[in-house]
Each structure stands twice: as C-alpha cells, then as structure tokens.
Amino acid sequence: xxxxxxxxxxxxxxxxxxxxxxxxxxxxxxxxxxxxxxxxxxxxxxxxxxxxxxxxxxxxxxxxxxxxxxxxxxxxxxxxxxxxxxxxxxxxxxxxxxxxxxxxxxxxxxxxxxxxxxxxxxxxxxxxxxxxxxxxxxxxxxxxxxxxxxxxxxxxxxxxxxxxxxxxxxxxxxxxxxxxxxxxxxxxxxxxxxxxxxxxxxxxxxxxxxxxxxxxxxxxxxxxxxxxxxxxxxxxxxxxxxxxxxxxxxxxxxxxxxxxxxxxxxxxxxxxxxxxxxxxxxxxxxxxxxxxxxxxxxxxxxxxxxxxxxxxxxxxxxxxxxxxxxxxxxxxxxxxxxxxxxxxxxxxxxxxxxxxxxxxxxxxxxxxxxxxxxxxxxxxxxxxxxxxxxxxxxxxxxxxxxxxxxxxxxxxxxxxxxxxxxx
Amino acid sequence: xxxxxxxxxxxxxxxxxxxxxxxxxxxxxxxxxxxxxxxxxxxxxxxxxxxxxxxxxxxxxxxxxxxxxxxxxxxxxxxxxxxxxxxxxxxxxxxxxxxxxxxxxxxxxxxxxxxxxxxxxxxxxxxxxxxxxxxxxxxxxxxxxxxxxxxxxxxxxxxxxxxxxxxxxxxxxxxxxxxxxxxxxxxxxxxxxxxxxxxxxxxxxxxxxxxxxxxxxxxxxxxxxxxxxxxxxxxxxxxxxxxxxxxxxxxxxxxxxxxxxxxxxxxxxxxxxxxxxxxxxxxxxxxxxxxxxxxxxxxxxxxxxxxxxxxxxxxxxx
Numbered sequence: 178x179x180x181x182x183x184x185x186x187x188x189x190x191x192x193x194x195x196x197x198x199x200x201x202x203x204x205x206x207x208x209x210x211x212x213x214x215x216x217x218x219x220x221x222x223x224x225x226x227x228x229x230x231x232x233x234x235x236x237x238x239x240x241x242x243x244x245x246x247x248x249x250x251x252x253x254x255x256x257x258x259x260x261x262x263x264x265x266x267x268x269x270x271x272x273x274x275x276x277x278x279x280x281x282x283x284x285x286x287x288x289x290x291x292x293x294x295x296x297x298x299x300x301x302x303x304x305x306x307x308x309x310x311x312x313x314x315x316x317x318x319x320x321x322x323x324x325x326x327x328x329x330x331x332x333x334x335x336x337x338x339x340x341x342x343x344x345x346x347x348x349x350x351x352x353x354x355x356x357x358x359x360x361x362x363x364x365x366x367x368x369x370x371x372x373x374x375x376x377x378x379x380x381x382x383x384x385x386x387x388x389x390x391x392x393x394x395x396x397x398x399x400x401x402x403x404x405x406x407x408x409x410x411x412x413x414x415x416x417x418x419x420x421x422x423x424x425x426x427x428x429x430x431x432x433x434x435x436x437x438x439x440x441x442x443x444x445x446x447x448x449x450x451x452x453x454x455x456x457x458x459x460x461x462x463x464x465x466x467x468x469x470x471x472x473x474x475x476x477x478x479x480x481x482x483x484x485x486x487x488x489x490x491x492x493x494x495x496x497x498x499x500x501x502x503x504x505x506x507x508x509x510x511x512x513x514x515x516x517x518x519x520x521x522x523x524x525x526x527x528x529x530x531x532x533x534x535x536x537x538x539x540x541x542x543x544x545x546x547x548x549x550x551x552x553x554x555x556x557x558x559x560x561x562x563x564x565x566x567x568x569x570x571x572x573x574x575x576x577x578x579x580x581x582x583x584x585x586x587x588x589x590x591x592x593x594x595x596x597x598x599x600x
Numbered sequence: 601x602x603x604x605x606x607x608x609x610x611x612x613x614x615x616x617x618x619x620x621x622x623x624x625x626x627x628x629x630x631x632x633x634x635x636x637x638x639x640x641x642x643x644x645x646x647x648x649x650x651x652x653x654x655x656x657x658x659x660x661x662x663x664x665x666x667x668x669x670x671x672x673x674x675x676x677x678x679x680x681x682x683x684x685x686x687x688x689x690x691x692x693x694x695x696x697x698x699x700x701x702x703x704x705x706x707x708x709x710x711x712x713x714x715x716x717x718x719x720x721x722x723x724x725x726x727x728x729x730x731x732x733x734x735x736x737x738x739x740x741x742x743x744x745x746x747x748x749x750x751x752x753x754x755x756x757x758x759x760x761x762x763x764x765x766x767x768x769x770x771x772x773x774x775x776x777x778x779x780x781x782x783x784x785x786x787x788x789x790x791x792x793x794x795x796x797x798x799x800x801x802x803x804x805x806x807x808x809x810x811x812x813x814x815x816x817x818x819x820x821x822x823x824x825x826x827x828x829x830x831x832x833x834x835x836x837x838x839x840x841x842x843x844x845x846x847x848x849x850x851x852x853x854x855x856x857x858x859x860x861x862x863x864x865x866x867x868x869x870x871x872x873x874x875x876x877x878x879x880x881x882x883x884x885x886x887x888x889x890x891x892x893x894x895x896x897x898x899x900x901x902x903x904x905x906x907x908x909x910x911x912x913x914x915x916x917x918x
Binding site: 331332333334352354359376379402403405406407408410411413434435436455489490491 | 607608609610611612614615625646647648649680682683712713714715717720908918
C-alpha cells in the first residue's frame with residue numbers, strides 16, 4: 178500500500194485538500210509532519226516506504242515566528258532569514274527521508290530554495306532561454322542605488338520585488354522620472370515600519386518611497402524592467418498555470434485594475450476563454466509551452482505554479498515567477514485537453530505520484546465524484562493528450578522524468594542547471 | 601449613434617473594433633495587410649525600450665499602407681510618453697493630413713495603464729488635429745497632463761471625448777468656446793485637482809448653455825471629484841432638454857448630487873442616464889430608480905461604491 182506523508186500545517190487547507198484528493202484516489206489519509214516541529218528541530222518521523230510531500234507552512238503564525246523570528250505576522254521583512262530557515266528545514270526533511278528505508282522525497286530542496294529566491298529563479302529561467310523581463314544584475318542596496326541603476330539602464334518603470342517575498346508582499350510597481358515618482362504597492366508604511374495591507378497604495382512622495390525601498394533592500398531586492406501586460410475589459414491580466422509532472426494542467430486568469438493581480442489584493446478571476454480567444458490557438462499553445470519550459474527548470478518538483486504575463490500586444494510572453502507552492506486553487510478543474518480534466522490541482526498531483534511510484538497492484542479504481550477522473554488512463558497514452566509537450570517543446574526541455582515514470586525524484590541528486598542556479 | 605460603444609476601460613485598443621472597423625497594427629515587412637479602408641489602423645511604438653521611434657514607425661506605415669484610404673486611426677504610444685510630450689506625433693499627423701484625406705476617426709494616445717498611467721501621459725496642444733483634419737468626425741484624446749485646446753470651428757466633428765484623470769479647466773473652456781455645429785457626443789472626464797482637474801462652474805457655462813453645440817445628443821461630464829456640483833449645474837442646464845443621453849458617471853456622485861438631479865429639470869425625455877460608479881446610499885438608489893421607472897429612461901446605477909473611510913475616489917485618476 179502506498180503511504181504518503183505531508184510536511185505542512187495540520188488542518189491547513191493545503192493539507193486537507195491534498196488529503197481529500199488522496200481519499201478520492203483510494204489512498205489512506207497522509208500522515209502530517211508539522212512544519213513547526215521540523216523548524217524546532219524535533220525528530221522527524223517518517224514511515225519506511227513513505228512518499229514525502231513538502232507543502233507550504235501556509236499562514237501559520239507559529240511557523241512564521243520560527244522562520245522569521247517573533248513579531249507581528251503582517252510585517253514585511255525578515256525574508257532572508259525566512260528563506261534560510263525554510264531551506265534548512267526542507268533539507269532536514271530530505272535527510273530524514275534519505276535515512277528512512279524505501280522513503281522517497283517528492284520534492285527537491287534546491288528547487289525550492291531557488292524558487293523562493295526571485296534573483297536565482299530569474300537567473301535560472303533566463304539562462305535556459307525562458308522569456309523573463311530583463312533584471313538589474315547584482316545587488317541593489319537601496320533607493321539611491323536603485324534610481325542610479327534604473328537611470329543607467331534607461332528604465333523608467335520597473336517592478337521592485339523583495340528577493341524572498343510571496344503573494345505580492347512588498348512588491349512595488351514603480352514609475353519614476355526625475356523627482357516625479359509613482360509607486361503602487363500593498364506595503365503600508367507606518368511609523369517607519371512596513372506592513373502588508375489588503376489595500377493597494379500609491380506613493381507619490383519620493384522620501385516615503387525611498388524609506389520603503391531602503392527598508393525592503395535589507396533582505397535583498399530583485400528589480401525587473403516593467404512588462405506591460407495585456408488587458409481585458411479594462412483590467413490587466415496574467416495567468417497562473419499549474420504544471421504537474423511537466424504538463425500544464427490548470428490555469429486561471431487573474432485580472433485587476435492596477436498592476437497587482439493577486440486575488441487577495443482585489444484582483445478577480447478573469448475569463449479564461451476570452452484569453453484563449455485573444456491569444457488564438459497558436460498563441461495559447463505557445464503560452465502553455467512557455468509554462469512547461471519554465472517548470473522544466475525545476476525537474477525535481479512535482480508541481481509548480483508559473484505566473485505568466487501576456488504582453489500588451491497579446492504576442493509576447495514573460496514569466497513573472499515560478500511558485501513552489503502555487504497549487505492552492507480550490508475547486509479549479511483541469512484544462513480541457515490538459516490531461517487532468519475533472520481533477521483539481523491536488524488530484525492531478527496524486528495521480529502523478531501514483532503513476533510514478535505506486536506498484537500496479539496498489540492502484541485503486543477511483544471513486545467517482547466531481548473531481549475524480551472518469552477513467553484512469555495509463556501513463557503511456559496520457560502523453561498523447563498533451564500536444565504542447567509532444568510537438569513544441571524540444572527534447573532538451575522535456576521534464577527529465579517524463580520518460581522515466583518509475584524513477585523516483587528522491588533518488589536523484591539535485592541537479593544544477595548549467596551555471597544558472599545562481600546560488 | 602450608439603453611445604454605449606464608449607466606455608471607461610482605458611483600454612489600449614490593441615484588439616477588437618474601433619469606429620466599426622477591426623483594429624489592425626502594422627505587420628512585419630512582407631506580411632499581408634487588409635485593404636486600408638477596411639481596418640482601424642493602430643500606429644504605436646513601445647513607450648519603454650522602443651525598437652523604433654514613432655516617426656520611424658509612422659514612416660513605415662505611410663510607405664506600407666495606402667493612407668489615402670485610411671478612415672480610422674488609433675495612435676497608441678510614443679517613446680517615453682511619460683517624459684516627452686505629444687507635440688511630435690501631433691505635428692507629424694498634422695503635416696501628413698494631405699496623405700490622410702479619408703480619415704474620419706482618430707483616437708490619440710490610446711495607452712492603457714500598463715503602458716503609461718493616464719496622468720503620466722504628457723499631452724500638448726491637440727488643436728492642430730482639428731485644424732488639419734476638417735473632415736474629421738470623431739476625436740478621442742487620452743491624458744490631461746499638459747493638454748491644451750484652443751477655441752476652433754469645426755464643421756464635421758460628431759464625437760469629441762477627453763479621457764483624463766484631471767482635465768485642465770482651459771480645455772473645458774476651449775471646448776465651450778469652440779463652434780462645433782455637428783457635434784453629437786461630448787464627453788469630458790474632469791478628474792481631480794490632484795491631477796490638474798480644476799474645472800469650476802464658470803468653466804462649464806458655455807457647454808451647458810449648448811449655444812455652440814446645436815446638434816448635441818449626448819453629454820458626459822464625468823469622472824469628477826466635484827460630481828455633485830456638476831450634477832447641480834446639469835440639473836439646470838439649458839442644453840439638457842435637447843439631449844438623448846446624459847452621463848454623470850465615474851465621479852464622486854453622492855446623495856446630494858442625485859437629489860439635485862431629481863429636483864431639477866425633468867430628465868424623463870432622456871433615452872439613457874448613466875450614473876455608474878457612484879456613492880449613493882441604498883435609499884437614494886431606490887428613489888432614483890423609482891423616479892425613472894416607467895419613464896423609458898435606461899438608467900445605469902451599477903458599481904455602487906462605499907467610501908473608504910473619509911475617501912471617495914473617481915473611477916480614473918492616476
């Protein structure tokens with residue numbers, strides 16, 4: 178019997194939705210290894226033969242305090258410490274798995290580390306020829322240096338991103354021309370401290386902006402040239418595409434009146450059909466191809482969430498981010514023709530895990546319900562339903578495990594992309 | 601005329617239709633183009649990191665397309681439009697008027713927010729567009745910063761729209777002092793004083809009298825932070841009796857402005873009254889709805905806003 182364990186926050190939606198997906202495909206409820214216990218250095222108990230998934234700690238305040246140190250959870254900052262703590266925790270899990278007979282890690286610690294550092298992630302994608310907006314090279318120490326470097330590059334408009342932020346935390350959409358500035362951000366500056374806010378703010382007073390950038394710079398900044406995005410009905414859009422085991426299976430359109438499309442910041446789900454129509458069949462295929470290529474740079478990761486920007490002219494694409502835990506899209510069904518129709522993002526991952534790791538006798542006929550697949554196709558025929566990978570992606574960009582379905586991720590030494598991991 | 605084709609999307613007009621024609625951008629050399637008269641041509645270069653200047657792009661357009669047939673033109677962005685004003689592209693268009701004898705519809709500076717925020721678009725005097733194209737029927741301009749309009753007489757203009765986060769009062773006066781005998785649709789986004797929109801009652805007087813606008817059917821004075829005051833003026837404005845359609849949308853319209861509209865001159869002759877994006881209370885929404893029920897007026901009260909603390913916002917400012 179296949180046994181799965183999840184490193185996460187007990188009771189968190191990510192954990193329960195993944196457990197639901199396991200149940201639908203006839204698996205036992207996964208054991209949960211709490212992030213808090215991993216981060217406290219407690220012993221990590223893994224059952225022999227378990228397949229171990231690493232998920233996000235979610236919004237657990239205790240885990241956050243262990244990672245960033247004590248403080249108000251809404252504060253911005255401590256990203257570098259968060260990153261170091263998180264990667265160290267993931268590495269501990271990896272060692273515990275390696276020390277457990279037959280256990281397999283369904284993740285790659287180095288992939289996770291790179292995805293949680295926007296500078297390294299950008300470098301890895303860029304070196305592999307995945308379209309990304311150009312970025313300022315090397316560290317940017319503060320506001321004065323930022324403006325100097327923008328001036329040298331002749332960039333009037335940029336995205337300033339904390340190197341380790343997530344969910345748009347601390348991101349600034351900055352337009353600057355001389356002393357005239359306009360900075361749109363969810364960061365709220367109050368009494369010299371930065372907090373995440375659910376309201377987008379616009380700062381046009383340069384000294385305030387300078388304070389904000391200087392505060393953010395302490396944890397590292399990644400600065401990308403502005404990429405004007407396409408819009409629908411007066412809202413700028415981007416796509417979140419979940420790529421499972423090399424195949425883009427799920428996509429949502431995020432739309433907003435301002436530069437931040439995140440749903441918690443007032444973004445709304447946009448009309449995917451309208452985007453597909455806007456791109457046309459070839460454009461849509463190219464969009465998915467870009468996402469598959471971005472995901473292929475993280476070969477040890479079962480699923481990633483690619484944030485894809487479509488250019489204002491509906492022709493160009495650029496990857497904004499690759500998210501290690503970008504699969505939290507409740508009740509979203511798979512794309513037509515994407516091979517995961519009728520499955521949510523967790524169902525698609527459970528199926529991929531089974532396809533890779535479960536002995537054939539363990540496979541259950543799934544219980545039919547809303548998110549269960551009507552039929553379980555053998556892996557060999559599934560490929561046919563994925564024209565993107567079959568026709569468009571060059572062999573070198575294929576998911577390295579795509580043809581080795583019985584190889585386990587955990588058996589592989591973490592790969593370094595040819596000089597691009599930037600670590 | 602269908603006034604509903606105009607909206608507050610501040611779209612880049614990259615796709616879809618403009619002035620009833622499919623929007624087409626200049627394609628790479630050698631690629632086929634539709635006949636010049638059967639498309640709305642989008643002429644534009646990147647605001648940032650442009651590979652060619654607007655002048656170079658326009659030259660390529662003129663060489664590639666039979667411009668004598670072109671009926672509709674969308675000018676998008678020019679290089680560093682947030683720093684360099686629009687006088688270059690305007691001069692170029694004006695100088696090219698002889699090559700564009702069929703031009704009837706022009707959208708100037710169709711940059712979406714993603715390309716250049718509306719208040720950052722550096723405009724200039726757009727009067728040459730009207731002076732050089734006496735047969736133009738439709739002019740739409742985006743961006744109020746630096747915008748100028750001198751009083752003109754134009755025999756054929758039917759549609760005049762100014763999209764702005766702050767429309768200079770001098771432009772509002774310029775419209776009012778112009779003779780526009782054919783004008784049917786006038787739309788002015790007055791905006792906020794923060795972005796240069798400081799229109800007062802006196803600036804609107806000539807428009808509201810309608811004396812120089814004998815053909816006017818639609819009037820939109822909208823997106824204003826003083827929408828209540830504007831509504832109060834409109835409620836008593838002579839021009840309103842001739843209108844088919846009135847818009848007081850996108851602004852900070854509160855119960856006070858709605859009260860003025862209800863207690864002023866009768867509006868039931870209108871086909872359409874657009875108040876979308878407003879700060880009316882539920883009770884006032886109901887009163888307005890009741891007041892117009894059965895009148896045949898198509899009433900738009902969508903997008904009811906809640907004040908954010910003390911703050912109320914117009915739909916498009918920045």
